[in-house]
Amino acid sequence: MFVERLCEGGELLDRILSRGGRYAEEDAKHIVVQILSVVAFCHLQGVVHRDLKPENFLFASRSEDADMKLIDFGLSDFIRPDERLNDIVGSAYYVAPEVLHRSYSLEGDIWSIGVITYILLCGSRPFWARTESGIFRAVLRADPSFDDLPWPSMSLEAKDFVRRLLNKDYRKRMTAVQALAHPWLRNDSRPLPLDILIYKLVKSYLHATPFKRAALKSLSKALTEDELIYLRAQFMLLEPDNNECVSLLNFKTALQRNSTEAMRESRVVDIVNAMEPLAYRAMDFEEFCAAAISTHQLEPLEGWEQIASTAFEHFEREGNRVISIEELARELNLGPSAYSVLRDWIRNADGKLSFLGYTKFLHGVTVRSSNTRHH
Known part of the structure; x- marks a missing residue:
């Protein structure tokens, strides 16, 4: 038998309305932190809720600072590490x-939290039609x-x-844990939870080529x-040995x-099983930073151009080597049809990646499958 705890404080929607349609910024933060904390926990378990909205958050009591509970997991689903869901719910x-493009994962929940935060702060919906x-x-x-x-x-x-939650490119959105570390919400006395994203990124890094790893190492130095606040917190949650290195056992x-x-x-x-290369070695903080960053998430930042040019300087010194178009295509899992595009990425002078080539290589080329095309 499933017993649901009685929440006497009513829905978040009713609270918004009772406050004249919106929350003051400081009060909104308190609500958003609670929403993100519960969703970060769900995502770590591989659970995507799929119906986050103010009606599905209830207050435990009528007091102003009551805890909130997330309800209605009727549309939620378990998701495997690299799986994409396709039903529109x-x-x-x-x-x-x-x-709406029928190919999504945990990031769909993050978008919904962006919509809720927008409504909390201004009282109107970011997307509206009849x-x-x-x-x-x-x-x-x-x-x-x-x-x-x-x-x-x-x-x-x-x-x-809000902009970083409502990015139409799901790869560029913050995760729930990253959102808790964002300057708007950051609170040094509130520890950050473990982020499932670092597992996915470290797994990809471990299976990447030496050239790709060199490019990421340069990026991490910028x-x-x-x-770094977020990455340091995640590294410490893995309880590194002597505060220096982590291995597969730590993860x-x-x-x-x-x-x-x-x-x-x-x-x-399954993610941990795919991280097997770490069983035979350890990773220090510097390498962890290279492994646990996402180029896509850095690209929307205001300082991205500065980060990229600093990273390229490191890459020129330490990782940039002569590379042929064929090898570059192999690095990106592309066939000969891509050679004409890739030609622009390599400098004629010395056969190494140009600045444009470096940033494009980091971003990666995505060949969209037919089912994710714009309908």
């Missing part, structure tokens, strides 16, 4: 673009407005936070303090500490 106003198809069109094509009141009086951090133990039945169902454990 959820509520129109909160649905992410990639859900019909469901109109809403879907807006989600796919329109950008949320930050010009109308009360946005001009809001902090730059709040606007940046990170700003904001990015396994950290996951076990957070393990529930759901995690076994979702096969999150």
Whole structure:
């Protein structure tokens, strides 16, 4: 028998309405932190909720600072590490673009949290139309407005936070844990939870070619303090030996500490099995940074050009070597049809990657499969 705890405080939606349609920035932060914390835990277990909206958050009591509970897991699903879901579910106003393209994962929940945060802060929806198809069109094509009141009086951090959740490219969105580390919400006295993303990125890094790893190492040397705060916290959650190195055992133990039945169902454990190369060596913090960063997430940052050019300077000194078009195509899993594009990435003078080539190589070329094309 399944027993649901009684939540006497009512829905988040009712609280928003009772406050005249929106929250003050400081009060909104308290709500958003709770939402992100529960979703970060779900995502670590490999559970995607798929219907995050103010009606599905209930307050435990009527007090102003009551804890919130997430309800209605009827549409939620277990997701395997590299799986993409394809059924369109959820509520129109909160649905992410990639859900409409029928190829999505945990990031769809993050988009919904972006919509909720937008509503909390200004009282109106970022995407609106009279019909469901109109809403879907807006989600796919329109950008949320930050010009109308009360946005001009809001902090730059709040606007940046919402923008980084409502990025139409799901790869560029922050995870729930990264959002908790964002300057708008960051609180040194509140420890960050473990982020499932680092497992996925480290797994990819371990299976990458030496050339790709050299490119990522250079990128990691150009990170700003904001990015390093998150990475340092994640590294420490793996409890490095003598605070210096982590091995496969550290990654396994950290996951076990957070393990529930759901995690076994979702096969999150499969990620650790794919990290087998770490069984025979250890990773220091410098290499962990190279392994646990996502180029896609860095690209929307205001300082991306500066990060990229600093990274390229490191790459020129340490990792840039002569590379043929054929080898570059192999690095990117591309066939001969891509040679004409890749030619522009290699300098004629010395046969090494140019700055353009370096940034494009880091980004990677995605060949979209037919089922994710714009409908």
